[in-house]
Amino acid sequence: MCNSYCRAQPPQPPPEGTDALTVQPRVVIVGAGIVGCALSDELTARGWTDVTVLEQGPLFATGGSSSHAPGLVFQTNSSRTMTEFASYTVRKYSALTLDGQWCFQQLGGLEVATTPERLAELTRKHGLAASWGVPGALLDPGQCVALHPLLDRDRILGGFHVPTDGLAKAVRAGEAQARRAIGRGARFMAHHTVTGIGSANGRVTAVVTDQGSFPADVVVSCAGFWGPRIGRMAGLAVPLVPLAHQYARTSPVPALAGCNTGELEASKPILRHQDRDLYYREHGDRIGIGSYAHRPMPVDLGEVPAPGGPVMPSMLPFTKEDFEQPWADSQALLPALARARVDEGFNGIFSFTPDGFPLLGEAPELRGFWVAEAVWVTHSAGVARAMAQWLVEGTPRTDVHECDLNRFEPGQLAPAYVHRRGCQNFVEVYDIIHPLQPMEDPRPLRVSPFHARQRDLGAFFLEASGWERPHWYEANQALPEVAGIPGRGAWASRYWSPIAGAEALATRERVAMYDMTALKRLEVTGPGAQAFLQYLTTNQLDKPVGSVTYTLLLDETGGVRSDLTVARLGPGRGCGERWQLGANGNLDLDWLIRRLPSDGSVQVRDTTAGTCCIGLWGPLARDLVQPLTDADFSHQGFGYFRAKQAYLGNVPVTAMRLSYVGELGWELYTTADNGQKLWDTLWEAGQSLGIVAAGRSAFNSLRLEKGYRSWGTDLTAEHNPYEAGLGFAVRMDKGDFLGRDALLGTTEETVARRLVCLLLDDPRAVVMGKEPVYADGAPAGYVTSAAYGYSIGASIAYAWLPRAAADPGRRVEVEYFGERLPATVTQEPLFDPKMARIRR
Numbered sequence: 001m002c003n004s005y006c007r008a009q010p011p012q013p014p015p016e017g018t019d020a021l022t023v024q025p026r027v028v029i030v031g032a033g034i035v036g037c038a039l040s041d042e043l044t045a046r047g048w049t050d051v052t053v054l055e056q057g058p059l060f061a062t063g064g065s066s067s068h069a070p071g072l073v074f075q076t077n078s079s080r081t082m083t084e085f086a087s088y089t090v091r092k093y094s095a096l097t098l099d100g101q102w103c104f105q106q107l108g109g110l111e112v113a114t115t116p117e118r119l120a121e122l123t124r125k126h127g128l129a130a131s132w133g134v135p136g137a138l139l140d141p142g143q144c145v146a147l148h149p150l151l152d153r154d155r156i157l158g159g160f161h162v163p164t165d166g167l168a169k170a171v172r173a174g175e176a177q178a179r180r181a182i183g184r185g186a187r188f189m190a191h192h193t194v195t196g197i198g199s200a201n202g203r204v205t206a207v208v209t210d211q212g213s214f215p216a217d218v219v220v221s222c223a224g225f226w227g228p229r230i231g232r233m234a235g236l237a238v239p240l241v242p243l244a245h246q247y248a249r250t251s252p253v254p255a256l257a258g259c260n261t262g263e264l265e266a267s268k269p270i271l272r273h274q275d276r277d278l279y280y281r282e283h284g285d286r287i288g289i290g291s292y293a294h295r296p297m298p299v300d301l302g303e304v305p306a307p308g309g310p311v312m313p314s315m316l317p318f319t320k321e322d323f324e325q326p327w328a329d330s331q332a333l334l335p336a337l338a339r340a341r342v343d344e345g346f347n348g349i350f351s352f353t354p355d356g357f358p359l360l361g362e363a364p365e366l367r368g369f370w371v372a373e374a375v376w377v378t379h380s381a382g383v384a385r386a387m388a389q390w391l392v393e394g395t396p397r398t399d400v401h402e403c404d405l406n407r408f409e410p411g412q413l414a415p416a417y418v419h420r421r422g423c424q425n426f427v428e429v430y431d432i433i434h435p436l437q438p439m440e441d442p443r444p445l446r447v448s449p450f451h452a453r454q455r456d457l458g459a460f461f462l463e464a465s466g467w468e469r470p471h472w473y474e475a476n477q478a479l480p481e482v483a484g485i486p487g488r489g490a491w492a493s494r495y496w497s498p499i500a501g502a503e504a505l506a507t508r509e510r511v512a513m514y515d516m517t518a519l520k521r522l523e524v525t526g527p528g529a530q531a532f533l534q535y536l537t538t539n540q541l542d543k544p545v546g547s548v549t550y551t552l553l554l555d556e557t558g559g560v561r562s563d564l565t566v567a568r569l570g571p572g573r574g575c576g577e578r579w580q581l582g583a584n585g586n587l588d589l590d591w592l593i594r595r596l597p598s599d600g601s602v603q604v605r606d607t608t609a610g611t612c613c614i615g616l617w618g619p620l621a622r623d624l625v626q627p628l629t630d631a632d633f634s635h636q637g638f639g640y641f642r643a644k645q646a647y648l649g650n651v652p653v654t655a656m657r658l659s660y661v662g663e664l665g666w667e668l669y670t671t672a673d674n675g676q677k678l679w680d681t682l683w684e685a686g687q688s689l690g691i692v693a694a695g696r697s698a699f700n701s702l703r704l705e706k707g708y709r710s711w712g713t714d715l716t717a718e719h720n721p722y723e724a725g726l727g728f729a730v731r732m733d734k735g736d737f738l739g740r741d742a743l744l745g746t747t748e749e750t751v752a753r754r755l756v757c758l759l760l761d762d763p764r765a766v767v768m769g770k771e772p773v774y775a776d777g778a779p780a781g782y783v784t785s786a787a788y789g790y791s792i793g794a795s796i797a798y799a800w801l802p803r804a805a806a807d808p809g810r811r812v813e814v815e816y817f818g819e820r821l822p823a824t825v826t827q828e829p830l831f832d833p834k835m836a837r838i839r840r
């Protein structure tokens, strides 16, 4: 057998509009599944034509997951990014053919409800589709049956239909893309098993196979569920679990006789019955059934058959006993199956990650080694395009922070954690998941030094980056404010308590303690620290020691990669310059480390785990803190956006006069060992002032009353500062900084969209985020964050809207579970616009 897929055509020049590269990086892609093939196409289309794809199996039915994927593509996802990936896959594969044969059949996708809860969930999903620009419709049972006549009309309550969903032929689409890549100069090598990754000085240099070595400047592992094995060769922990998932085909179904002949394969919409964890497609006159209704079946890579044998490595024997209930449920939903039987089946392997998102990006410690794994056929083209943009242009044009390989905290890479969460994601794949719902196991993982005290106060914990984070405290049930807090709808009431409202009001009226430990803290030191931070951020940091600055990290395109508070703390013992950064997560650390100067003049350290923070906020915050310290905490002695080292009682703290809730107060940082003492000191001192411990739920409401954005939710790298209302943090006149060139000529006035504040007419109608916003009756944008504003007695939603619909006073509608809620674009901030409460 030929070992390589020989060049069918002479190399083609790069397409128009792509700069021909003088020096071609040598790219090696591991794996010729759908992801590797799609990436080869996207890279070569951008002019990177020195691409070698190494595949352990044959081409193009390699034996990996893509070889047997039934190829259902449902686009709508709660993640905007994942939906965008899927929509690009639909567009791209719809236009692809292989030797005249189709690669994508736009049959439509139908998800049916057999329970009222699912029907409500599909209504919500319809809203998500509208938010992300996917046309879809809610159907009654009769309309569902009209589209899919095999359905039992009496069993279903309704459905959600997306006409552009459909079936992808994964192997065919893979080969069609590979051929285009080959036409531009790529080569595909079958039966080449990668056995090692060569490196020197922290960079990849080669990929080693059983047939020899391939020099490489860039390696992209697209090895699917084999990813962890390739990762290990590069010293990288790839957090995915290979899990088996059942797929079966029936015998011919009499009701389908003559329906789908020849090339057609299928004519009815692809179908999901998520109340029973099942999905369906036609295979001519048979039905294919996929089931997630069984126990998780993690697969040890050592037990996967070798490629090239009699069975495909990714196809394990069918365990019939796991299919008994799914078969009964299928016959109930599709009564025509009563006249058929299960003819064949297999337990197919593919990848699950701890949070259900793919793994995309460059290894933290081996430059040039990239990963694109845990990707469904559904998202394959979109992922490949983003990866190619990232590699060739430096930045993906779609926000990929949810999928970034480097998003995990060290504890989240523990094999036991990856295994448990991966399995749980399999179990929950079709479940109705509330946006705030955490996984229950393994927990607790990370706890702040205040944890014991918080438990004593009846904290209701949710999880953030592995941290247990209080959302409210049951101990506050006795607060008089609780009785006056308005109720809300059933969905918005989950993971919520009126106690949160009382905590918010207590913050505005008295003083409250917030555990801010979960927020990432970084220390930047060294003689080059100031120049380094000045170049990477947008605001002016050249200020005296003791200054704190709110600033942005931009990418080369001017997109906001993160927002930071940067405190200049002055010389520490043994180090010159010392800066403390309040960051958003691990990706910030990764961003900074990748850009460190090579001369060793700057060091970046993650100090989060060894430190802790209490936000002490409220009009009585100064009355509480001043008697505890000799340091001057007066307005004159300790100005807004200033930092100071001090002792509060026996506790050494770094105090920063900042407030994310819009009240007088300080973020008080100390080392973990002093944390409980800090809590106790503040708690005792606050008793006479009516102090409360307050949680994240109150915090979120207070921040939205003040218009403070949350990166990752309200804005991402897809937005520039002016669109996001953060132009005040950009100092174009401070000198050069990363992203500055891309912002030239951009102002608040020139942007095409804006993040705006909406007030809902009905104050009791609290929404959750991601709902579509309609202007003049048509979908125009979507909600990012939302909360009830307890101090203003109104329901707040921040939303992206086109410039033309973004002026204050503009009437719009927010769709929530199918209901259009009237709202008005409102001047922000809603609370204390003159900042009188903070600056005093």
Ligand SMILES: Cc1cc2nc3c(=O)[nH]c(=O)nc-3n(C[C@H](O)[C@H](O)[C@H](O)COP(=O)(O)OP(=O)(O)OC[C@H]3O[C@@H](n4cnc5c(N)ncnc54)[C@H](O)[C@@H]3O)c2cc1C
Pocket: 030, 031, 032, 033, 034, 035, 036, 054, 055, 056, 057, 062, 063, 064, 065, 066, 067, 068, 069, 070, 071, 072, 073, 170, 192, 193, 194, 195, 222, 223, 224, 225, 226, 230, 245, 246, 247, 290, 307, 347, 348, 349, 350, 351, 372, 373, 374, 375, 376, 377, 378, 379
């Ligand atoms: C039963 C089943 C049903 C599914 N249904 C759907 C569906 O309906 N819709 C959908 O979107 N997704 C579906 N999926 C998921 C989908 O199939 C996968 O997520 C997708 O195919 C993964 O593509 P990939 O290219 O990343 O991986 P793969 O197709 O597995 O490709 C990885 C390649 O890497 C090669 N490789 C690995 N190690 C080496 C090495 N050391 N050296 C050289 N080559 C190596 C492998 O041989 C393989 O060809 C299903 C999966 C299963 C199992």
